[in-house]
Amino acid sequence: MTPILELANVSKRFGGIQAVKDASFSVGQGEILGLIGPNGAGKTTAFNMIAGFFKPDTGTIRLEGKDIAGKKPWEICEAGIGRTFQLSKPFGDLTVVENLMVGGFARNRDRRVNREKAEEMSAFLGMAAKRNIEANNLTAFDRRKLELGRALCTEPKLLLMDEVVAGATPSEAGEMVELVLKVRARGISILIVEHVMKVIMSLSDRVVVLDYGEMIASGPPKEVVSQPAVLKAYFGER
Numbered sequence: 751m752t753p754i755l756e757l758a759n760v761s762k763r764f765g766g767i768q769a770v771k772d773a774s775f776s777v778g779q780g781e782i783l784g785l786i787g788p789n790g791a792g793k794t795t796a797f798n799m800i801a802g803f804f805k806p807d808t809g810t811i812r813l814e815g816k817d818i819a820g821k822k823p824w825e826i827c828e829a830g831i832g833r834t835f836q837l838s839k840p841f842g843d844l845t846v847v848e849n850l851m852v853g854g855f856a857r858n859r860d861r862r863v864n865r866e867k868a869e870e871m872s873a874f875l876g877m878a879a880k881r882n883i884e885a886n887n888l889t890a891f892d893r894r895k896l897e898l899g900r901a902l903c904t905e906p907k908l909l910l911m912d913e914v915v916a917g918a919t920p921s922e923a924g925e926m927v928e929l930v931l932k933v934r935a936r937g938i939s940i941l942i943v944e945h946v947m948k949v950i951m952s953l954s955d956r957v958v959v960l961d962y963g964e965m966i967a968s969g970p971p972k973e974v975v976s977q978p979a980v981l982k983a984y985f986g987e988r
């Protein structure tokens with residue numbers, strides 16, 4: 751599979767903590783890759799380096815062959831990487847459509863085009879009926895979907911999704927899984943960090959497992975989760 755994103759020997763240290771150590775993995779074109787591991791394993795740090803929030807100490811991060819390591823978040827967005835955050839932070843006093851337009855402005859300054867795109871996105875999210883509701887008045891799950899939509903409006907080739915079903919009910923989680931599959935069907939590659947195993951198992955083509963910043967396994971989810979090193983990382987003595 752041709753990679754869209756390739757990390758090679760990427761490391762990041764915060765003082766005495768080696769948050770990510772020599773990580774090398776790739777996301778294929780059209781692939782959904784799950785990045786998993788126990789708390790503090792380095793998943794968010796890896797995300798933040800890919801999205802330009804932290805500069806790696808060492809290593810390269812290539813998007814379609816071009817090194818993007820150390821570029822600023824808006825440059826990374828322009829290059830074609832969108833992201834959602836663990837805590838969704840829409841503009842509370844803007845409506846659903848207005849929030850989606852904020853994403854669209856990253857690509858296109860034309861207000862009319864952006865509004866049209868935002869209206870379409872609200873329908874894609876299943877939120878057409880809520881398009882004029884202020885984000886403050888949405889449920890937590892709707893705010894999460896809005897966060898996803900805002901990232902999609904930046905027209906990413908690769909989407910980074912951080913814990914999209916945290917706090918969701920089982921039926922909401924199921925709805926999010928369907929939505930993520932619909933995003934992939936649009937040709938967007940996805941790197942997803944998620945603690946809910948059921949979601950990871952049903953979405954990921956492959957998973958990469960981090961533990962104490964190091965990659966300890968990678969492969970199809972069913973094979974990886976039964977590997978002794980992975981079981982030890984999750985359930986073994988620390």
Ligand code: ATP
Binds near residue numbers: 787790793794
């Ligand atoms: P979780 O699943 O709990 O979100 P994670 O796998 O995303 O965890 P990270 O948040 O990347 O893990 O953290 C990896 C390590 O780096 C942890 O020990 C954390 O305390 C540390 N760390 C992360 N960000 C910083 C920072 N800005 N300054 C100092 N240490 C940090």
